[in-house]
Amino acid sequence: MYMSLKIALLGILDLAPMTGYDLKKSIEASVAHFWSADQSQIYRTLAALVADGLAEVEVIPQDGRPDRREHHITPAGRAALNDWLRSPLEPETPHDAFLMRLFFVGTLGVPATRAVLRARRSQAIAMLAGLRSVAEQDQTHREPDDRAPDDLGRRLRFATLRNGILHAEAELAWLNETKEALG
Amino acid sequence: MYMSLKIALLGILDLAPMTGYDLKKSIEASVAHFWSADQSQIYRTLAALVADGLAEVEVIPQDGRPDRREHHITPAGRAALNDWLRSPLEPETPHDAFLMRLFFVGTLGVPATRAVLRARRSQAIAMLAGLRSVAEQDQTHREPDDRAPDDLGRRLRFATLRNGILHAEAELAWLNETKEALG
DNA sequence: CACCTATACAGGACTACGCAAGTATCATTT
DNA sequence: AAATGATACTTGCGTAGTCCTGTATAGGTG
Known part of the structure; x- marks a missing residue:
């Protein structure tokens, strides 16, 4: 931070x-x-x-x-x-409001819990779509035979997008698993 | 937030x-x-x-x-x-210092970039191990035939751990992919 | 002609948060 | 006997951040 x-x-x-x-x-x-x-x-x-x-x-x-x-x-x-x-990366202390919500929503019952998970699912899908479209543009605008000095930088910028995509996919996988676990 | x-x-x-x-x-x-x-x-x-x-x-x-x-x-x-x-979940504005580091580290060359990725890998492995050990204790301490009223709450608390585990695994998968992409 | 958008910056009010140190007492350990 | 750790809370300082409003001016749209 x-x-x-x-x-x-x-x-x-x-x-x-x-x-x-x-x-x-x-x-x-x-x-x-x-x-x-x-x-x-x-x-x-x-x-x-x-x-x-x-x-x-x-x-x-x-x-x-x-x-x-x-x-x-x-x-x-x-x-x-x-x-x-x-410099060494200080391990970040997490602050995830969604997980806090999920942690405490149990007292409101199963329907309220499902609503929280559904809302998260919508967000994750939107996030994934947004990242994918940016990543596609990135791939398209790229010169096919790029030996430019900033090639490393370009790959790394793309890697930050891939990071977001993989995490969004992991979130969706987790949502499916969690939905199953609620029966 | x-x-x-x-x-x-x-x-x-x-x-x-x-x-x-x-x-x-x-x-x-x-x-x-x-x-x-x-x-x-x-x-x-x-x-x-x-x-x-x-x-x-x-x-x-x-x-x-x-x-x-x-x-x-x-x-x-x-x-x-x-x-x-x-209430509706406000989509959180991300603040990820590691991705920022990766985004800009390209100017320092490939070895510095690899160092950043290696450090991240160590952290992800430590995080994963920590979460897994907590999750195992959670599974062990659980009554086999739990029909308690807080069963939903218990499942949700476990789900927040699973969330962390899946994201840590996704991070490791991304690190492998990114390492490959650097050649 | 009124409104909106873009360019370009400044500043107050407020929330959230962390680090560090201080106050106090009892129990345990070295 | 001295150091430490646990219990329990307080205060000050500094950083990071958001929201909102204000100040200008040019150009385009309805």
Whole structure:
């Protein structure tokens, strides 16, 4: 959890300098399946990066529109990013509201329990469909004979999608198993 | 995310009245695989429940030790719990620091990427072993001919463990697939 | 012409949470 | 005799995050 939005911003700024506004859109377009951030939180975190010397602002005047405050990653920022990427992963403490619901819903009886499981099933199916369509586009837009230097990065971005897909499938398998176990 | 610790506390207090201290231990013993909470956060949230009329305190003097401030769920608390259990599940916005790491680690090259995946593998194996041992104890301690009124609750508590196990297995399967994909 | 959307940012109010330390006493262990 | 661990709760500090509102202006749509 710690520092993760800072890292997300540094990681994206490492690919290209951009404004807070651009970052918000970039997050929605590329890492939304495993991370999300509020607009105001992005601006605040960006200000923190600048304060820490990890990013710098280049003001680009525009007419009509507000100035672009384009943020560039600094060498210190790149070092902080790389340090974090190589640091040990702290095992995350789980917070799963759905499992909590299931844990306690038994007192309301079998019909209420089934309703909770059905709702989860709908969500899992929607999630799976969303991930699959993004993954297909990813496969389609890919050059057939890609020997580009960012080939590793592309494979890894695809792998994060596959992760979501396999977990969504596991969730559906678990839902079937659990439905059976309720008789 | 919202209200979930309140719900966890109400859910546990619905089974038996207890102190904040007891709640901390109860959470560690029963829902730790999908929820965790800091001690001070438990006390704060408990105070909020009392302020909202969802729980009441019964002070039980003890000699030597501090008084037990035993918290009991109120009818309003039970109603709030049941309302939440029947409310629609808000789809959770994901925050997965590991996938973020993987997404950006490509710039550091294949060896650093493999290191990240290996670390994840160790964690997944440890997680799986932990869940399996809890699940086995659960199976063993269970009465063979259980027709108790809380049979549904017991099955659901077991189902939350199975959920964790299936996801840990899915994670390992994904790790194997991803390792292959890196060549 | 009114409304909506996009671009671009700022700031307050609030919730949730974790870490750390402090207060107090008894029982057990070294 | 001193350290530790269990019971039981409190307080302060800092981080991370959301929601909502406000400030501008340009361009397109009904």
